[in-house]
Amino acid sequence: MAEALLALKAYRVSLKISDKYLEVIRGIDLKLAKGEVLGIIGESGSGKSVLLKTMLGLMDYDSYRVDSGTLLYEGESMLELPIKKRYQILGRSIAYIFQNPKQSLSQRKTIQYHFKEQFKVLGKPYDASYVKQLLSDVGIENQTTLLKQYPYQLSGGQGQRIALALALVAQPKVIIADEPTSAIDATLKLKMMKLLKQINEKYGTAMIIVTHDFDVIHHITQRVVVMYGGLVMNEGDTQALMKASVHPYTRGLITCAESLKDMSSTLYELSGYPLNPLNFKEACPFAERCERKTISCEAMVPIMETYRGERYRCCHPYLDANDGGLAHA
Amino acid sequence: MHERILLINHLRKQFFVKPNLLKRGHLIDAVKDVSMTVYRGDILGIIGESGSGKTTLGEMILKLQAPTAGELIFDGIGMPFRKDVQIVMQQSNEVFDPLSSVEKILRTAIKRHHKLTKSEQDERIEALLSSVGMSPVDKIKKINQFSGGQLQRVCIARALAVEPKLLLLDEPVSALDVSVQGQIINLLMKLHAQQDLTYIIISHDLNVIKHMCNRIAVMKDGEMVELSDKETLFTAPKHAYTKQLIANFTL
Ligand SMILES: Nc1ncnc2c1ncn2[C@@H]1O[C@H](COP(=O)(O)OP(=O)(O)OP(=O)(O)O)[C@@H](O)[C@H]1O
Ligand SMILES: Nc1ncnc2c1ncn2[C@@H]1O[C@H](COP(=O)(O)OP(=O)(O)OP(=O)(O)O)[C@@H](O)[C@H]1O
Ligand code: SF4
Ligand SMILES: [Mg+2]
Numbered sequence: 001m002a003e004a005l006l007a008l009k010a011y012r013v014s015l016k017i018s019d020k021y022l023e024v025i026r027g028i029d030l031k032l033a034k035g036e037v038l039g040i041i042g043e044s045g046s047g048k049s050v051l052l053k054t055m056l057g058l059m060d061y062d063s064y065r066v067d068s069g070t071l072l073y074e075g076e077s078m079l080e081l082p083i084k085k086r087y088q089i090l091g092r093s094i095a096y097i098f099q100n101p102k103q104s105l106s107q108r109k110t111i112q113y114h115f116k117e118q119f120k121v122l123g124k125p126y127d128a129s130y131v132k133q134l135l136s137d138v139g140i141e142n143q144t145t146l147l148k149q150y151p152y153q154l155s156g157g158q159g160q161r162i163a164l165a166l167a168l169v170a171q172p173k174v175i176i177a178d179e180p181t182s183a184i185d186a187t188l189k190l191k192m193m194k195l196l197k198q199i200n201e202k203y204g205t206a207m208i209i210v211t212h213d214f215d216v217i218h219h220i221t222q223r224v225v226v227m228y229g230g231l232v233m234n235e236g237d238t239q240a241l242m243k244a245s246v247h248p249y250t251r252g253l254i255t256c257a258e259s260l261k262d263m264s265s266t267l268y269e270l271s272g273y274p275l276n277p278l279n280f281k282e283a284c285p286f287a288e289r290c291e292r293k294t295i296s297c298e299a300m301v302p303i304m305e306t307y308r309g310e311r312y313r314c315c316h317p318y319l320d321a322n323d324g325g326l327a328h329a
Numbered sequence: 330m331h332e333r334i335l336l337i338n339h340l341r342k343q344f345f346v347k348p349n350l351l352k353r354g355h356l357i358d359a360v361k362d363v364s365m366t367v368y369r370g371d372i373l374g375i376i377g378e379s380g381s382g383k384t385t386l387g388e389m390i391l392k393l394q395a396p397t398a399g400e401l402i403f404d405g406i407g408m409p410f411r412k413d414v415q416i417v418m419q420q421s422n423e424v425f426d427p428l429s430s431v432e433k434i435l436r437t438a439i440k441r442h443h444k445l446t447k448s449e450q451d452e453r454i455e456a457l458l459s460s461v462g463m464s465p466v467d468k469i470k471k472i473n474q475f476s477g478g479q480l481q482r483v484c485i486a487r488a489l490a491v492e493p494k495l496l497l498l499d500e501p502v503s504a505l506d507v508s509v510q511g512q513i514i515n516l517l518m519k520l521h522a523q524q525d526l527t528y529i530i531i532s533h534d535l536n537v538i539k540h541m542c543n544r545i546a547v548m549k550d551g552e553m554v555e556l557s558d559k560e561t562l563f564t565a566p567k568h569a570y571t572k573q574l575i576a577n578f579t580l
């Protein structure tokens with residue numbers, strides 16, 4: 001693997017909820033190589049957004065606590081730095097697109113103001129034709145009007161596209177995007193995926209894309225990380241994992257995604273409900289919902305193991321030949 | 330079956346955008362001239378380009394935006410009752426006070442429309458939470474403590490709390506992971522089969538639309554360019570935009 005641009009090790013975070021700390025990120029290792037596009041999928045509430053926001057210093061400083069871990073960016077250790085300093089270094093080369101981008105903009109300032117700010121930070125003069133180019137790259141046609149609008153006046157999909165265009169102004173080394181395409185139609189989604197791919201190929205921009213959308217995972221990521229209950233449960237090459245992951249949770253997710261595509265009258269469900277951090281135990285977080293569960297699954301958190309290049313956290317993975325492909329594949 | 334629940338008559342909405350006194354203003358024709366009928370029991374899908382006016386149309390149905398022109402007739406009466414029409418929004422965290430607890434939100438909704446004792450309310454709150462796949466222990470949490478997907482479920486629970494007749498769902502599952510998407514869709518379909526409910530669903534996800542809806546409207550540039558039953562729309566789309574959308578979808 002190419003040299004790691006970003007490396008997170010044994011990262012643990014607790015969030016402050018009514019004056020008590022609750023562990024939400026429970027020991028995560030994450031690596032992003034130069035030029036790589038990494039996907040993150042997983043349960044709603046599994047900690048994807050908290051992971052990324054705390055890593056970059058983008059959450060309220062007094063709303064969480066980092067319990068352990070190291071973060072290397074280009075070989076330089078980040079977590080020991082004062083949070084503002086860390087944000088300065090990371091903010092200069094990493095662009096972050098929030099899950100609800102409209103709210104991350106200041107509501108009293110026009111879109112044009114936000115673009116101007118980006119240029120100011122870079123110490124460059126405002127370049128109107130470059131901004132127009134970026135806007136048309138993300139499929140926005142009525143540009144003059146849109147630049148005069150305020151964030152709350154944008155449609156859902158316009159907000160997401162503006163957020164990407166804003167991120168691209170600085171030509172960042174890394175783009176981290178939290179659900180960048182959840183509010184846009186199939187045609188635009190294709191356009192945005194092509195754009196991201198193009199930027200990755202042309203400038204070698206590394207990316208982390210958090211998404212629930214398997215099309216996005218398939219089309220632009222090379223590697224994928226699957227999260228559940230504050231842990232990485234599974235990780236590997238995108239195509240291989242999507243075809244025949246050894247992990248029961250990943251397989252369950254894929255079956256759900258397939259079921260949404262076909263027209264069965266009732267969609268496939270994983271039994272039970274997502275795990276809440278209030279109920280974290282020393283057990284496999286997926287145990288309550290897993291078909292392959294045995295007693296040992298409830299005795300401890302499974303350790304990370306490797307099989308044919310795929311990393312997984314599970315005591316009873318699908319390893320034998322009969323289990324080779326997914327049932328529905 | 331073909332009882333009319335909502336009639337939309339030449340509805341228009343213009344926005345005037347003017348960042349400050351010195352700059353020239355711009356007029357946005359968000360919804361141009363939309364007419365349609367929604368029948369009781371319908372699951373009507375609205376699809377279309379980003380920025381084509383879907384959310385604006387929905388907000389007018391809910392009286393959250395005043396139309397520039399045209400009229401809405403609900404259940405034969407000029408004004409919809411807020412209780413009878415509920416919404417699950419595209420970005421649900423914009424709706425709630427970030428510091429109030431889920432319990433408070435659901436209790437307020439329940440109290441407004443039912444006379445129940447405190448313990449009956451508690452039961453109802455817990456039942457609503459588990460029906461949308463959340464744990465009753467979550468009720469003490471504040472809105473800003475939820476993940477995007479969890480928040481969407483709170484929003485659905487609140488909408489259901491008042492037992493509405495018409496539920497407007499604006500991208501109800503796009504923020505959820507695929508396993509919860511399936512649960513929510515199954516839940517919505519089950520509720521629809523059990524109760525006297527009509528849905529209007531705005532979504533970019535044609536899988537969701539295809540799975541749930543019986544009729545589908547297509548919007549482009551503020552206009553409704555097509556309204557067909559599901560089979561016709563997917564097998565014989567009329568408008569060029571719809572054709573392209575269906576083609577990209579089956580890719
Ligand atoms: N500001 C906060 N205060 C307290 N708890 C929080 C806060 N933000 C998130 N949480 C909790 O932390 C957990 C992880 O949330 P996070 O937003 O990272 O999930 P996610 O994986 O991004 O989910 P989604 O896919 O729904 O966006 C959830 O249980 C959530 O309720
Ligand atoms: N409050 C507002 N003030 C000014 N313009 C607005 C306002 N709300 C929406 N618009 C504009 O009206 C048009 C229609 O927006 P709307 O939110 O209805 O689109 P949409 O079809 O829901 O799009 P999406 O699929 O991206 O959510 C857009 O061009 C948008 O910028
Ligand atoms: S450890 Fe056990 S419960 Fe967890 S995913 Fe593996 S088989 Fe299932
Ligand atoms: Mg999130």
Ligand SMILES: [Mg+2]
Nearest residue numbers: 155156384419
């Ligand atoms: Mg919308």
